[in-house]
Amino acid sequence: MAIVEQEPLALPAGEPSRSARPLGVFSRPRNTTGLKNWLTSVDHKKIGIMYGVASLFFLLWGGVPALLIRLQLARPNQGLLSGDAYNQIFTMHGTVMVFLVVMPMGAAFANYLLPLQIGARDVAFPRINAFSFWVFLAGGIMLNTSWFLGGGPDGGWFNYAPNNGIAYSPGIGIDFWNVALMIAGFGSLTGAVNLITTVLNMRAPGMTWMRLPVFTWMTLVTQFLLLFAIPVLTVAQLLLLFDRRFDGNFFNVAQGADPLLWQHLFWIFGHPEVYLMILPAFGIVSEVIPAFARKPIFGYPFMVFSGIAIGFMGWGVWAHHMFVSGIGPLSVTAFAVATMFIAVPTGVKVLNWMATLWGGKLILNTAMLFSIGLVTQFTLGGLSGVSHAIAPADTQQTDTYYIVAHFHYVLFGGALFGFYSGLYFWWPKAFGYKLNEKIGKWNFWTMVLGFNLTFGPMHILGLQGMPRRMQTYDTSQGFNTWNMWATIGSFILAFATLSILYNALVSYLGWRRAGRPNPGPDPWDARSLEWSIQSPTPEHNFDVTPTVTSLDDWWYHKYQEDENGVLRRVASSKELAQPGNGEGVHLPAPSYWPIIVAFSLPIIGYGLIFSLWLCIPGVFLLLAAMYGWSLEPADDLDQDHHSEPEPELAQTHG
Amino acid sequence: MAEAIIDQAATPVADEHHEGHYTSLGLSNMKLAMWLFLGSEVLLFGALISTYLLSKTRFLTELVAGNPEVVAGISNDENAELVNEMITKGSVEPLFDIPFTSLSSFILLMSSLTMVLAHKSVTEGNYKNLRIWLSTTMLLGATFMAGQVYEFTTFYREGLTYDGSLLGTAFYTLTGFHGAHVTGGLIMLGSLIYLSFKGRMQKDRAETVELVGLYWHFVDIVWVLIFTIVYLIH
Amino acid sequence: MQLVKSRTKWLAGAGGLPVGLLLAGCADETKPLNTFNPQGPRAELIDNLIQPIFLIAAVIGVAVVGGAIVLTIKNRVKPDDFDPDDFPAQTHGNPTLEWGWTAAPAVLLAGISVFTVFAIWDLEETNAPGGGIAGGGELDVMVIGQQWWWEYRYDVDGDGFFEDVNGNGVLNTTDEWDPADAEWPLEIALDDDDVSVANEMVIPAGEQIDLSITSRDVIHSFWIPRLNGKRDAVPGRVHSWNFVADTPGEYTGWCTEYCGLSHARMRMNVIALERDEFNRWLANQSRVADIPSEDTEAAAGRQIFQQQCASCHIIWEEGIGQDALYGRDFEAALTAKAAPNLTHFATRSVMAGAIYSTFVGLDANTNDLQPGNRNDRYLDEYLELPSFIPEENDQLGELRWNRPQLKRWIKNAPSQKDMAPEDLRGMPAFPGLTDSELDQLIAYLATLD
Structure with a gap:
């Protein structure tokens, strides 16, 4: 192992080492x-932390444009941002949040936790793992240098043809979008190969499929989605690159091209993308809720198979982004019905989380609150999602603020609430101290308030007819009141988002002042293997590769159920945890x-x-x-x- | 992508000759990773082939309908006859030289056979044969590439330019992408031959040869698809 | 327990609040784009479909969110009461229950999808090209989106053709329409009897209008929320769509597919008139423009127009027939240099991508003209006018030319609306025009009734 x-x-061959530097390569x-x-x-842990730091940085970086958008839209006919600036800013907000925040945040948890949860020392290809991170960062930095090298991309994160062509966007912003995301995509692809291989091949003895933690399962599905979705986006971007830089004709209508090709390619990538952004958060919540309800996840097989079902069904619904594009009634019917039914496995997850809460003894700390936050906020986003499947209604709703509200409820209220829950949950495992609960609760409640105040009114705005991607609006259109509320909410939300950094600082200083007390291997009395080793995680992870005999193996080392399902303590975490003295481990x-x-x-x-x-x-x-x-x-x-x-x-x- | 192939050099290998590391599936990490990578490549070529098919159909429809810009895009001073034939047949077939491309396809397919023989040689410890078969594979691959370059120049002279028409853009992108994959394979084969000469490609590293072989076979299979879809079905 | 109950009630109330607000929003008729205020059968069909679904969703939402909150409050353990050895019952799952809540939503959604599929095909039948259109509609209008305004072409003679410049009858809406027959870019001149207007579509109320939607440059989306859902205008494709406005009135819309720089300033207006009024409007639109008599201010304006404006804008006159190109640069058509046909500019209530009123009222206090934003509409007066011909050059009943805004626009349009004239996208500035020249131009435009 x-x-x-x-x-x-x-x-x-046969010569294991030599003191000289072979072929002149560095030692x-x-x-x-x-x-x-x-x-x-x-080291997968350091790489995971770097993913986390980078994505938190980009979260703030991508949040600034969001605030500018809200300021511009606070009142009608404002001139804070010109049309050009506004278009660049909303494009970069979307692009940064999707590709440089939510995706790498998922990668951060996957990198840190996956080897620990399956009982491995590292991922299958440690150097490729480092490469995946650095290439993501390189792409992210390159994308953002566009601000200083001639202006940001202005085609929207969806970047529809032919508006993304050289005739309609003659600047180089779109080229930055194109090339930088292609580069970052390499990272996702190599990361996917690496992490899938890790889960498939490097599980500890006895870690069978149906004993994998739900987070590992959801991450595995996520990585498969990445593996197959990224190349499709890469192809779309290559076509655009050839069109823009080498006079290709893929989207040149004058030569008979069909601009809908871009939409199909983009959404064949883009819809699995939606699920690969949310599934890691589903995994996190499925770890946090059982830990703090102090009972196992309700219906483990349903949780696993609903995740897999989402992974499969995610490939058959892409054209619901195109109900008004003129794809023909037959396609509309097929995709409307398919979209309708993808709500089923998602609904199963929500109900299973609630069933886990049912009859539990809940410890309402910050991590748990954020998880329950996901269950409630995501559900609202899921319900508005179902209304998009009603294709005729979607012709009224699509490209309005109703959609903006919907995907912020699933991506912010879903993914980001889940990630925050995960940060509070695994922070002591990664850094050796807990985050402050008092600030954490402030963090949670201000976030709930700011989030709903920002995005709740957008449902109403959208149904009242406010289109998306609008630099401004008129008083006569009647959007003033709710836009002002949304802007107020966005600043509360920004404050809430930032407060986790403040919390990290305060908690760290307090911990240092207290003489750096160790939180112990298992501060939450939790269930999976990462809690069976010391905090922070030793460099070599496990002193001895664990042998797994059941789902929630670590829990059942600590406790045993009698025949009535009543738990009895067998031993304490401290007695059972590996001491962290990895003698003779070769890394x-x-x-x-x-x-x-x-x-x-x-x-x-x-x-x-x-x-x-x-x-x-x-x-x-x-x-x-x-x-x-x-x-x-x-x-x-x-x-x-x-x-x-x-x-x-x-x-x-x- | 290519890094995945390179990394094989420095990671655990398991086969019957070598005490491999424990893996859950009993398949070496490298081999599993290669399969996953190829799975991803299927989507890459799938999207490119779909793009070609759509673009070709749109191009032909416009050409037959007599869209002047599309006709101008494919026409040069000398190819009026060819363009007329394409319009009357409603097909891109007049462009192609099927016997020539069939031959070069056959050559590429043969290289898969020699690749299998190369792998067989290394598992048997016959390093001389390994080098012979690897070199043959490389030679056949290079011949195919030469054929493709020749074909590109011919098409170009016949009026199919990259920026002139939708068909040209789609055709050169698809076949060019495949060509780039073949070129990548040639570099890998060259590296194997070099390492073999240095005595570093022996029985215990047979899997490395097998992995390059997997990639090579994949590229061949993709060509079979492209040849069928682009050249034979019009 | 009592506490829990009262809390549950409160929570149900809290859950109902957003739904209530939403419904309050529905009833609001002051919002011109409100999707819950259908004024035609297509929009009504959609509204009738989605209202019950919203209600079901609201019930489920309140149940789930409320349920989660109730469970949380009920089952929480205060930190002081926490006993690490006191565990809840360790339930691992209940397959019957789980199959149940897999099946139940599936059945519910299956039911919803039946209604959805029927609605899709109901809408599609009337939207279908060929038979559907000819069967339903009296009037065929071609809707052409471009950066950043809409052009509407009326097939007045009803022959189903919008001819192209070569006289090929390609855009035939009575047969199955085959995009392959079209030449691209759409260099469409019209039948002699057909008309072309910009920004504002005038239609007869109570009749089905059949639309053929396309675009000259990038993808736009045509959307009049109170009449029907939206449909994309995709270059290289023509999409069929239609609507009926039940009553006369003004229906506004907004381009809803992101189309670049001035996407926010690409709006549209539909004015529904009674049939006889509409006929009068149409007859007027079918005229060519009068040539102003010599030595008037307007005649001078016409000369300036021909020098400065005519390379993009067309005004049909006697001798400059509707099939003539009037110097239009079709090479640049793809980059939206094609500009609005101004033959009857003075009859349109909106201009510049429907962001400004062409006419404004007098401010009651200052007797000044209102600023050019469309905050005030005088539709009623507009509709009541005996004709669309202004009594004097710059006065139309109680309405006046929005002269200040018009001047600002002609002098420096890019300062009023984000455009990129350097890339042939949008109207350039004319810094060289003097104030008196602007007055002459506007005097000429005012004759275009």
Whole structure:
């Protein structure tokens, strides 16, 4: 189970190590702390934390445009933002929130927790894991440099053709959108391959499919969605790239092209995208609610299979984004009915969470409140979602603020509430101290208030006919009152969103002042394997690979049910937890190459936008770095092998 | 993407000759990852082929209807006869040289066979044969690529430019993408040959050869699809 | 327990509040775009379909959200009462129950989908091209979206053709319409009898209007919420759509597919008139424009128009027939250089993408003209006018030309509405025009009744 990398190709077979640097490739960096270690680390926990930090940063970064939008729309006929600026700002708000906040936030939890929940030392390909993160970050940074290099993209996050063409958007903003997201997409794709392989292949002995924690299951479904959805978006973006940079005709109506091609490709990606944004949050809530209701998740198999069902059905509903595009009544009928029924597995999840609450003894701390927040807020978004499936009604609702309200209820009220719940829940596991509960509750209640005040009125605005993506409106249209309320709400919401950072700081300082007390391995008395090891997680995760005998294995080490279903304590977490002294564990060394390969891609990207000559050094660096990667020794060969690898676990999988 | 292939070099390998690491599915991580990557590639080519089919249909409809911009887009000084034939037949078939492309397709398919033989050689420890078969595979792949380059220049001269028509854009993008995949495969084959000469591609790394083979077969299968859909069905 | 009960009641009330607000919003007739205020059979069909579904959704929403809150309050354990060894019953699930709540929503949704499918096909039947349109509608209108205004072409002679510039009868709405027959971009001149107007569509009330919706550049969406749902205007495609306005009146709409720079300023107006009034309007629109007599201010304005404006705008005159191009640059048509036909500009109540009123009322206090935003509409007066011909150059009954706004617009349109004339998208500024030249131009425009 240990992540022992094979002898490198740079050495002849059979020769495990050599003191010289083979083929002139660097030895691997050996720092375990400091900036260099963060840049070169292949540790899934550090990568997970970096994903989290980056996505929280982008959450604030993408929130600024949101506030500007709300300020501009607070009153009718305001001139705070010109039409051009407004279009760039709403485009970047959507793009940043989808691709640089919600997706990587899911990746943050997946990276940190997946190996821990299945009892593994790391992911299957640690260096590819680092690459996935750095390439996401490189794409994200590149996208945002558009602000300084000629203006942001102005086509909307959906970027419909032919408005995204060079004739209608002659600036380079759309090229940034196109190329940077393609680059970030590589990260999602390699991440998906990596995490699927990890779950499929690196489960601890006895960790059978129906013993996987629900979060692991939901993440697995998410990664499969990414694996198949990202290439479709990549194709759409390639077509657009060829059209814009090399005079292609894919969306050139004058040459007979059909602009609906873009919509089909985009939404074949875009609808699975919707589910892959929400499923990790569903997973988080399915971990948090049982922990604090102090009873198992209600209907585990239904939770798992409804998640899988969502994963499959998510591929058959994309055209409900196109009910007014003129796709013909037959398609409209088929997709309307399909969309209707995707509500079923989602409804099952909500009812199972409520059944878990039923008869529980609930500990209402911040993590639990955010989870219950998801159950309630997401349900509202889900219900408004069903009304989109009513295709005739959708011809009135689509592209109005009703839609804006709907997807903020599912993405903010769903995904982000879930992520906040997860942050409060797993914070002590990652950092060794709990977040402050008092500030946490403020955080929750201001968020509920701000969220509903911001997005609740948008339902009404939309049904009263206010279209989306509108830079301004007139008094005669009667949208003034609710827009003002939404703007007030958005500032409360911004305050609430920020307060988790304040909480982290205050909690950290308090913890330091108190002499850094350890919260213990299992501060919440929770259920899955990550709580069976010390907090913060030791670098090697598990001293000994656990052997799993049931669902919620860790819980049933602590407690046992008698025949009446009454629990009896067997042992305490402290007695049972692994001590964290990983003698003789051999971990993959850090590496320079993932970050170098990742940052060679934006060089090629800038080349595609500004001058193809720039692609040459980019491609050269990419190839060189890939060769460096493949020839890199498994370990720092200047160091001695200080310990023997852990003996292999011989038993087969049960 | 390509990194996934590179990483195989430094990660655990399990096969009957080598004490592999424990995996839940009993399949090595690399092999599993390669299958997943190829699964993702199916969607990539699926979207590209769909795009081609849609674009070709739209192009032909407009061409037959006599849309002057579309006709102008495919016409040059010398190809009036060809364009007329396309209009009367309502098909892109007059552009293609089916016997030539059939031959180059056959060559590419043969390279799959030699790739299998290369893998067989390495599992048997016959490193000389390994190099012979890898080189043959590479040669056949390169021949195919040369054929494609020749074909592109011919089409270009016949009036099918990249930016002139919807058909040109879609055709060159689809076949060019496949060509790029073949080129990637050639680089991998070259790397294997180099490593074999250095004595670093032996029995215990047979899986590396197998993985490159998987990729190579996939690229071949995609070509079979493209050849059928683009060249044979019009 | 008592506490819980009273809380439950309160929660039900709280849950009902947003629903109540929503319904209050429904009743609001002061919102010109309100989707809950249907004024025609298509919009009514949609409204009748969605209202009960909203009600069901509200009930479910209150039940689930309220249920979750009640469960939370009922089952919570205060930190002081927490006993780590006191566990609730460890239920793992109940397959019967779970199958039940898998099946129940599925059955409910199946029921809803039956009504949905019927509604889709009901709407589609009347929207269908060919037979549907010819069977239902008296009037065929081609709706052409472009950055950032709408053009409406009326098939006045009812021959079903909107001819293209080469005289090919391609846009035939009486047969199955095949987009392959169209030449692109849509360089459509009209039959001699057909008319073209911009920004404002005038229709007879109580009659079905058959629309053929398309676009010259990017995707737009045509939406008059009180008459029907929206339908995208996609370049290269023509979509059929229709509506009926039950009563005379003004129905506003807004482009609802993001279409670039001035998407927020691409609105539309539909004015429904009684049939005889509509006939009068149509007869007037079918005339060519009068040429102002020489040595008038208007004649000078006409000269300026021909020098400065005519490369984009067309005004049909005797001798400049409706099939003539009048110098229009069709190379640029795809980038929306094609600009509104101004032949009867003075009869339109809105201009510039329907964001400004062409006419304004006098401010009762100051006797000044109101600013150009469409905050005040004088539709009633507009509709009551004996004809659409102003009595004097700049006065129309109690209404006056929105002269200040018109001046600002002609002088520097991009400062009034985001446009990109440098990329041939929208109207450029004319900084060279002097004040008196502007007056002359406006005097000419005022003759275009």
